[in-house]
Amino acid sequence: MNFLESFKMATAMLAANKLRTSLTMLGIVIGNASVIATIGIGQGTQKLANQQLETLGPNILFVMPGNQQGRRTTLNLPKTLVLEDAKAIASQVPSIKQVAPEINQRQLISYGNQKTNATLSGTTPEFSSVRNFQIATGRFINEIDLKRNKRVAVIGSEVSNTLFKRRSAIGEQIRIKNIGFQVIGVLEPKGSFFGTNQDETVLIPLTTMAYQIVGRTSPYGVQLSVIHIEAKDTDSVRAAKFQIENLLRLRHNITNEDDFGVQTSKQMLSIVGNVTSALTLMLVAIAGISLIVGGIGVMNIMLVSVSERTQEIGLRKALGATQSDILIQFLIEAVIISLSGGIIGILSGVSIMALVGLITPLSPVVSSGAILLSLGISGGVGLGFGVLPARRAAKLDPIVALRST
Structure with missing residues (x-):
């Protein structure tokens, strides 16, 4: 057969x-x-x-507070990053291009009867370039907003759609913790980043966030959630990481375990x-x-x-x-x-x-x-x-x- x-x-x-x-x-x-x-x-x-991660670029670094290995630091060390750390990095690390410190927390954002929960971030004008956030309409935060602690806000596309539907948001007043903020810009859709919807964000000047929303939370200065850093080029990333770590260890008087962590976009990937x-x-x-x-x-x-x-x-x-x-x-x-x-x-x-x-x-x-x-x-x-x-x-x-x- x-x-x-x-x-x-x-x-x-x-x-x-x-x-x-x-x-x-x-x-x-x-x-x-x-x-x-x-x-x-x-x-x-x-x-x-x-x-x-490609939207960030290969030469982006993130400095985050806290020991990254999950071990305790000694009690006499600062527990957080502060604004002075970001300023020191910007002025003393030669291999970097821009620094964008950030304070963030979840807040209820309202406009009239419309409400939404969003990530409220206090940051600086450099944030737009470092994190590649593009403006759809209006403008981004500038140095004058920062120096005068102005109550202005740049909102994400989903926040705009939720609060204003099809209307223009520019010039309107939104409320955050019962404080009025004027909308000066709307961001281009950005999508999610590691589970966080970047279109559900509201950006305000860092100084306004620190002094009017968060308040003083650290004896060492304005406490930061993260510092975004752009190196000069891809070849400078390793040198930038090394220099930032050494600078922060000197500033924090660290002799044993770090109370911060520096990650590159490649490491995160x-x-x-x-x-x-x-x-x-x-x-x-x-x-x-x-x-x-x-x-x-x-x-x-x-x-x-x-x-x-x-x-x-x-x-x-x-x-x-x-x-x-x-x-x-x-x-x-x-x-x-x-x-x-x-x-x-x-x-x-x-x-x-x-x-x-x-x-x-x-x-x-x-x-x-x-x-x-x-x-x-x-x-x-x-x-x-x-x-x-x-x-x-x-x-x-x-x-x-x-x-x-």
């Missing part, structure tokens, strides 16, 4: 038991769909993180990449377990099929079918079940990714490598778990098989 005849007989037997065949494939379908969707969403997450890769690998491993379970299901059903078809096997052997003919037929049945389940699972996984792409900012990546790997694993599972039932069927004694009926 040739391979084509064995294939026809295998497909005919599977078609005759549609419900059982479909239920057997279910585990393979779920496993493949999980693998494809997990890999695609993981790669989409990494791609989104790359895109977000590397951290995000490592986290997403680890999570994707873990989820793929979990999804792979369902493929193994599906393979066990294929083996169980094939064993049941062997016991039910002993008369058929005995009759075929009596008519001259060899052990290899029986072995090949049952192996083909197992592989067809697994490959069919794999194809359906891949289509289901791609559909899941498309749905995720529609309802989230992610753009899942359909990887040809992942599809080929998934199909290969499916075929391997069918072949591997189909060997035992096929060998059992091939070794049946035709006389015993015919008598068993």
Whole structure:
């Protein structure tokens, strides 16, 4: 008997038991769909993180307060960054281009009866350039606003849409902690950055934020949430990081553990990449377990099929079918079940990714490598778990098989 005849007989037997065949494939379908969707969403997450960090530029650094290794600092050290630290960095570090200190907190922003929660940030005119925030209408904060502690605000696109709908926000008065601020600018849509919606932001002068909203919170000066720094170029980033760390250690009298952390955009990208890769690998491993379970299901059903078809096997052997003919037929049945389940699972996984792409900012990546790997694993599972039932069927004694009926 040739391979084509064995294939026809295998497909005919599977078609005759549609419900059982479909239920057997279910585990393979779920496993493949999980693998494809997990890999695609993981790669989409990494791609989104790359895109977000690319908007910052490769020569951006962030100085954040607190010990970055989660260890306690000594009690006599300052616990936060202050405005004087940012000024010292701007004046004493030769490898940097611009410094933009920031104080931020969540606040309720209101206009008439409209209200929204947004990230309120007090910052300086350099913030727009360092963080690549573009103005859609109006203007950004300037030095005069800073020196006079003016109550002016630049709002994000979503804040503008929520509070003003389709009206122009320029010149209108919004309220923050019962203080009126005049809107002088609206930002271009920016999107999310590490889970924070940058379009839900309100920017005001740093001095106004420090003296009228936050108040004095540190004995060392105006406490900062973060300092954004732009190095002169990509080659200057490492030198800038080294110089900033040394300067702050001198200013804070640090001899042991730092009470601050300096991160570059590349370091943040590397951290995000490592986290997403680890999570994707873990989820793929979990999804792979369902493929193994599906393979066990294929083996169980094939064993049941062997016991039910002993008369058929005995009759075929009596008519001259060899052990290899029986072995090949049952192996083909197992592989067809697994490959069919794999194809359906891949289509289901791609559909899941498309749905995720529609309802989230992610753009899942359909990887040809992942599809080929998934199909290969499916075929391997069918072949591997189909060997035992096929060998059992091939070794049946035709006389015993015919008598068993």
